[in-house]
Amino acid sequence: MKKLDETVKKETLYIAAWTLILSAVMQSVFLVIGLWKPDVLFGNLISAAAAIFNFLLMGVTIQNAVDKDEKDAAQLMRFSQSMRMLMQLALGAVGVFFFNPIAAILPLFFPRAAIAFRPLFDKKAKETGEGE
């Protein structure tokens, strides 16, 4: 088996960290508004795991695709996207059906939120670097 690329590892860790932070925030909000139940936690866990695993699989696919020729790479990516979508559908459905629907759906968008926050922290890091 091919070793996981350093870039993919780094980005997946970044996404996983943000997903965990945002999940903790969501759990706190549920606690504060008095709607917290164990099914909120389980829905969140299954969905957050699906989101992180989806990102990791995407990274692995990209890592493998860049070594192929253009046509094969595009096909591999399309196939991977379909399969990952099915995986998310299955895990999301389990979360919605058996646990809290809101807690099971929101974490699927946490990686997108993490990417949206990225420029803020990159800018800060850049400024700090320039000042040194």
Next chain:
Amino acid sequence: MELAIGIILGCCALGAGMAMIAGIGPGIGEGNAVAKACEAIGRQPESRGAVTTTMLMGCAVAETTGLYALVIAILLIFLAPGRLVNILVETMNTLG
């Protein structure tokens, strides 16, 4: 009553299927992005790390549109039928 419930279930399934049409777009987009990235890495192999990072983020953003469709489909299949049938039954009971 059974006919109305059947129509509700059918429409929910049809809606979920139609929502998933949006799932095709990200697949095509990601495929094209990766194909172009392969081309770029072929021209400049030293930029592999930077290209991979940018592409990972780009693909994740592109996939969000597919996720919106996925969420709509999940809600239409697993939540909407029950709620809509309940509303129908309540309305029928109110009307007598």
